[in-house]
Amino acid sequence: MGWLRHLRAVDTDFGAISRHLQRCAPLRAGELDRFLENLEPRHVPKRTALLRAGEVCDWEAYVNSGCVRSYFLDEKGHDVTLQFALEDWWVSDLASFTEGSPSRMSIETLEDSELLLIRREQKESLFAEVPALERVFRILVQRNLAALQDRFFATVAQPAPERYAEFLRRHPSLPARVPQHMIASYLGITPEFLSKLRGRIAGKG
Amino acid sequence: MGWLRHLRAVDTDFGAISRHLQRCAPLRAGELDRFLENLEPRHVPKRTALLRAGEVCDWEAYVNSGCVRSYFLDEKGHDVTLQFALEDWWVSDLASFTEGSPSRMSIETLEDSELLLIRREQKESLFAEVPALERVFRILVQRNLAALQDRFFATVAQPAPERYAEFLRRHPSLPARVPQHMIASYLGITPEFLSKLRGRIAGKG
DNA sequence: CCGTTTTCTTGTTCCAGTTCAATGCCCGCC
DNA sequence: GGCGGGCATTGAACTGGAACAAGAAAACGG
Numbered sequence: 001m002g003w004l005r006h007l008r009a010v011d012t013d014f015g016a017i018s019r020h021l022q023r024c025a026p027l028r029a030g031e032l033d034r035f036l037e038n039l040e041p042r043h044v045p046k047r048t049a050l051l052r053a054g055e056v057c058d059w060e061a062y063v064n065s066g067c068v069r070s071y072f073l074d075e076k077g078h079d080v081t082l083q084f085a086l087e088d089w090w091v092s093d094l095a096s097f098t099e100g101s102p103s104r105m106s107i108e109t110l111e112d113s114e115l116l117l118i119r120r121e122q123k124e125s126l127f128a129e130v131p132a133l134e135r136v137f138r139i140l141v142q143r144n145l146a147a148l149q150d151r152f153f154a155t156v157a158q159p160a161p162e163r164y165a166e167f168l169r170r171h172p173s174l175p176a177r178v179p180q181h182m183i184a185s186y187l188g189i190t191p192e193f194l195s196k197l198r199g200r201i202a203g204k205g
Numbered sequence: 206m207g208w209l210r211h212l213r214a215v216d217t218d219f220g221a222i223s224r225h226l227q228r229c230a231p232l233r234a235g236e237l238d239r240f241l242e243n244l245e246p247r248h249v250p251k252r253t254a255l256l257r258a259g260e261v262c263d264w265e266a267y268v269n270s271g272c273v274r275s276y277f278l279d280e281k282g283h284d285v286t287l288q289f290a291l292e293d294w295w296v297s298d299l300a301s302f303t304e305g306s307p308s309r310m311s312i313e314t315l316e317d318s319e320l321l322l323i324r325r326e327q328k329e330s331l332f333a334e335v336p337a338l339e340r341v342f343r344i345l346v347q348r349n350l351a352a353l354q355d356r357f358f359a360t361v362a363q364p365a366p367e368r369y370a371e372f373l374r375r376h377p378s379l380p381a382r383v384p385q386h387m388i389a390s391y392l393g394i395t396p397e398f399l400s401k402l403r404g405r406i407a408g409k410g
Numbered sequence: 411c412c413g414t415t416t417t418c419t420t421g422t423t424c425c426a427g428t429t430c431a432a433t434g435c436c437c438g439c440c
Numbered sequence: 441g442g443c444g445g446g447c448a449t450t451g452a453a454c455t456g457g458a459a460c461a462a463g464a465a466a467a468c469g470g
Contacts, residue, residue: 011247074362082354098344104358133337138343140302145350146300149287154307156393157279160457179417185341188361193457195419365427385448398427400449
């Protein structure tokens with residue numbers, strides 16, 4: 001929890017998140033401000049655990065800059081990464097956040113990151129105060145769900161080489177930013193096999 | 206679309222859906238009624254296509270009785286079932302519903318079913334009128350997302366026998382209600398392999 | 411600048427799950 | 441009430457990707 005308290009933000013830029021929210025559903029200036037006031041800006045260094053499996057996740061984080069990863073650990077200790085959250089994405093363990101239950105996933109920064117946190121309590125009371133926010137977050141969750149359905153389908157229906165090609169199309173910048181074995185764990189394959197895939201492609205081209 | 210118009214419901218029971226909604230978030234009696242008024246009850250016979258891939262899905266359906274399945278088709282024509290919706294579940298192609306885009310999934314009844322439909326238009330105007338409904342549906346979508354995350358994780362991290370065992374624990378009644386090859390496609394394995402798994406288990410016991 | 415650690419590659423072996431094929435089965439249908 | 445077509449089972453051959461092992465190469469802290 002240390003990382004939540006140590007660092008004081010200076011010079012926080014709320015431009016990106018404001019546009020992000022407004023793109024979902026219109027908010028009056030006052031409503032938007034009420035939300036922004038309740039955000040806690042945090043600078044978090046590279047490779048810091050934000051949430052460890054078993055803890056309760058009482059925040060959602062908007063990534064203003066940097067890169068964050070959420071992942072599960074299977075019984076053999078291999079990780080399955082659920083999401084890479086880059087600039088302009090949210091990250092959280094939603095199940096733990098809403099139920100108050102211990103989380104099954106872990107979350108960590110991969111780069112020095114600037115996050116904007118909203119706490120569960122604040123979010124609840126803001127919803128009561130500003131119903132339009134309820135709409136914004138409903139829409140965000142819906143998008144999330146649609147995206148995960150796509151991903152699920154791809155993971156079950158497509159072979160690994162296709163999945164990797166698709167991944168490169170959609171996230172061309174990621175391979176330069178995150179270690180390869182994490183991409184492998186996102187694709188649901190071993191690091192060794194991803195390396196072989198890349199070898200094959202390079203050989204061909 | 207024929208199935209949407211032909212059949213007039215008599216004797217619709219709104220008890221289950223009322224309890225379902227109230228369990229998410231409190232609604233005043235008047236608010237609940239406004240919602241119920243906008244539902245279209247439909248009796249749909251077994252093995253009827255409710256949505257074909259490529260069509261736009263402008264409804265969400267609450268399953269009052271019966272069983273409905275949503276699924277994708279991969280390039281080889283094999284299906285990947287996303288969900289079995291039994292009594293007290295919702296089914297829809299949420300991506301198509303919210304974006305108005307052509308659906309990638311298909312939806313069909315597996316049994317004679319009684320559905321309660323809410324149309325996109327009605328839902329939108331109800332949200333404007335009754336903000337509490339926005340909350341109800343935000344919570345429903347959140348649950349859905351959490352459930353899909355679990356499923357995704359299980360599919361990637363667990364071997365097929367575990368997945369099948371888990372499936373039986375969670376849905377003990379389903380094998381009696383739906384054909385085995387659809388369960389296989391839910392589990393992400395071939396029908397042949399599921400049959401072999403069952404053989405192994407029966408042999409042991 | 412060097413030692414340590416993490417990351418990536420490459421090769422070999424192995425296995426979970428697929429594919430293909432054949433057989434029997436049950437169930438709906440004229 | 442017989443028969444045709446989806447549905448389940450079983451077996452044999454095959455394969456995509458895992459596991460294991462061992463090096464090379466970055467990255468990194470001191």
